Amino acid sequence: MSMNLPSQRGRGRRAPMADINVTPLVDVMLVLLIIFMVTAPLLTAGVPVTLPDSRAKALDQDQKPLVLSLDGEGKLFLDKDPLSEATLPDMLAQLAAKGDPAKPPQVFLRADRKLDYGHVMRVMGELNRAGYNRVALVTVGQDGQ
Numbered sequence: 510m511s512m513n514l515p516s517q518r519g520r521g522r523r524a525p526m527a528d529i530n531v532t533p534l535v536d537v538m539l540v541l542l543i544i545f546m547v548t549a550p551l552l553t554a555g556v557p558v559t560l561p562d563s564r565a566k567a568l569d570q571d572q573k574p575l576v577l578s579l580d581g582e583g584k585l586f587l588d589k590d591p592l593s594e595a596t597l598p599d600m601l602a603q604l605a606a607k608g609d610p611a612k613p614p615q616v617f618l619r620a621d622r623k624l625d626y627g628h629v630m631r632v633m634g635e636l637n638r639a640g641y642n643r644v645a646l647v648t649v650g651q652d653g654q
């Protein structure tokens with residue numbers, strides 16, 4: 510065992526410190542973790558819709574689905590882009606022409622719970638007419654997920 514005793518040889522010089530201070534690294538990582546935890550749920554859906562509750566399980570996905578949203582006022586959105594009901598059939602026909610006709614993408618229909626059932630069914634009818642038969646109605650689980 511050696512002790513650091515003052516001597517004539519080492520006067521005025523200090524030995525280099527070999528310890529690493531990880532406290533600032535941990536502080537930065539915790540702040541980043543909090544930022545990502547707050548912002549991640551906001552990135553999933555761009556159109557604010559109050560979804561109905563359901564006990565259904567989540568679906569498995571093999572490709573990126575087409576997201577169609579109806580907000581509380583009945584406005585229609587394709588992903589995050591606003592769309593009118595008059596241009597919906599043409600837009601769906603264009604998207605169907607671009608994709609693989611043997612395997613059309615799955616459509617996620619997000620409709621606000623306050624909407625009239627007939628309004629949602631009109632949109633689903635247009636999806637069916639364009640050849641999109643894999644339509645999933647997005648809901649919120651009973652535990653809020």
